[in-house]
Amino acid sequence: MKTTTQKSSANGSNGKSQNSKSTETNSGSNHSTSSQLEKLFEDELKDIYWAEKALTKAIPKMIKNATSQELIDALQNHLGETEEQISRLEQVFELVGKKAVAKKCEAMAGLLKEGEEIMEATEEGAMRDAGIILAGQKVEHYEIATYGTLRTFASIMGMNEAADLLETTLNEEKAVDEKLTEVAEAAINLEAAETEE
Ligand SMILES: [Fe+2]
Ligand SMILES: [Fe+2]
Numbered sequence: 576m577k578t579t580t581q582k583s584s585a586n587g588s589n590g591k592s593q594n595s596k597s598t599e600t601n602s603g604s605n606h607s608t609s610s611q612l613e614k615l616f617e618d619e620l621k622d623i624y625w626a627e628k629a630l631t632k633a634i635p636k637m638i639k640n641a642t643s644q645e646l647i648d649a650l651q652n653h654l655g656e657t658e659e660q661i662s663r664l665e666q667v668f669e670l671v672g673k674k675a676v677a678k679k680c681e682a683m684a685g686l687l688k689e690g691e692e693i694m695e696a697t698e699e700g701a702m703r704d705a706g707i708i709l710a711g712q713k714v715e716h717y718e719i720a721t722y723g724t725l726r727t728f729a730s731i732m733g734m735n736e737a738a739d740l741l742e743t744t745l746n747e748e749k750a751v752d753e754k755l756t757e758v759a760e761a762a763i764n765l766e767a768a769e770t771e772e
Pocket of ligand 2: 718
């Protein structure tokens with residue numbers, strides 16, 4: 576805010592000396608912006624690292640509760656991807672020169688708790704499957720938002736290798752989200768066909 580005000584006054588009727596002063600202020604602020612971005616990036620890495628680890632425990636519970644074979648297959652496949660995503664995150668930590676540390680992600684903990692409540696509150700079969708898909712898609716959307724931002728941060732900081740790794744994971748999260756939409760549509764159509772009989 577302060578920088579913007581100074582800059583706009585420098586762009587007005589003021590002389591060169593004030594312009595150079597404004598440049599100094601900007602470079603100072605850019606410096607702290609980049610270290611803040613780095614800090615934000617690392618904090619968010621720790622957060623999603625915790626989330627992915629929690630998912631390797633939560634997805635098997637979802638598989639146990641699911642009845643649709645298509646849903647079971649999609650979850651099983653994503654469990655394998657999630658394990659790869661964890662090692663991809665470890666590679667990103669290494670690229671940043673930091674130890675891979677997990678920090679509890681309250682948002683993911685909440686989403687997973689909600690998912691468990693949905694499974695408890697629904698009857699096994701199509702309805703519980705629909706609940707698992709709902710909970711699963713909320714998780715995927717959280718991951719898509721996180722990886723999208725992390726990839727952008729990595730690009731801004733010129734960390735292309737990290738950005739590529741994060742994008743690979745981002746694409747997997749997007750693909751499973753679409754897959755879950757397909758499974759939901761198929762399940763609902765099947766249910767409707769069974770009702771007609
Ligand atoms: Fe993931
Ligand atoms: Fe995921």
